[in-house]
Amino acid sequence: MRVRHKPWAKSLLRQHSEIVIASPKFYSGEWYEVFGREAPLHVEIGTGKGQFIVGMAKKHPEFDFIGIELHESIIVSALQKCLEANVSNVRLINADARRLTEYFAEDEVDEIYLNFCDPWPKHRHEKRRLTYSTFLAQYEYVLKNQGVVNFKTDNQGLFEYSLESFSNYGFTLRNISLDLHHSDFKENVMTEYEEKFSSKGQRIYRCEAVCND
């Protein structure tokens, strides 16, 4: 995603510390206190401009959602969507998803969403893909037993790689769709990117990988 510098972003993020959690490590193992209730915890890695997570939060008021996004100029759009939608079950973390195990305790998370992450197609960049084994190890750590990674991409190569990577790591695959928008899956909430690319007729790939620890 193109990152346009927004000098006012930092200030707006700070003003809304009730949504954008400044010290996520502080709440590791105790996110239920932030939400003021014990509900299943769903985490999106690479939340972008927030269309997906806010859409999910509206559709599933019974779950709590946390979106992680590195770029403040992007996550500020997710914050704005949260404010407009007036949802109480979303929090945002403006930080690096590579430190997931610092933000969440073992077995704290019910579901993870990876939506249209960077495919890093060059072999020498394999370790940067969010479905590389070191990332799967982090997901396994924070996910409950039978917790789920929900993975969606338009990139064929990344999808092939990710199915193999999940399988190798010992996750069980289910609900694989090789053409999501022409499938029976009715629960889909689209990301901004997904709307743009699927409208050009490109296939969207999706799967769920179940954690067996």
Place this chain on the structure above:
Amino acid sequence: MRVRHKPWAKSLLRQHSEIVIASPKFYSGEWYEVFGREAPLHVEIGTGKGQFIVGMAKKHPEFDFIGIELHESIIVSALQKCLEANVSNVRLINADARRLTEYFAEDEVDEIYLNFCDPWPKHRHEKRRLTYSTFLAQYEYVLKNQGVVNFKTDNQGLFEYSLESFSNYGFTLRNISLDLHHSDFKENVMTEYEEKFSSKGQRIYRCEAVCND
């Protein structure tokens, strides 16, 4: 595949008992005696008219191949291809693949090929799909540890189902291709069916499922 009755098929199959093995159970655990050597054993389930297995046998003289096909009017074409190609490393079994564990001993087989098998798209026919768990149990039994099921289809629904089924059963997935004929996989030998359908621009899906027993 359309089955045209060939009244002369049975007679030709019998004439070539050196290739079409009449009593496969008799050789369970001792197929190396049939081939007169100890070589990796590759088995194709649903050999059809034999283009794939004969092509593989020519390409890989270091392996021994056994093709199983139920219909005598179809397997007779595979026999004719074997005779024309004069290959010494192919044998055929005119029988039902559902009885695989009667024809092969535990850990006797190195690789299995499933090419364009019937997708049985209706849910109530799931048990007939060659990647249903009862079939996978048979493959696991006859395959060596780290043995491979090579699976190829043009049917998207069957491929999605099969990836999940392999994963659930505990096979590890590798070399997944969601568009085989536009991939880096250079080793492909086409079946008759594959030539026909891929020429119409349909995607061919392929994966390898590794047995971990």
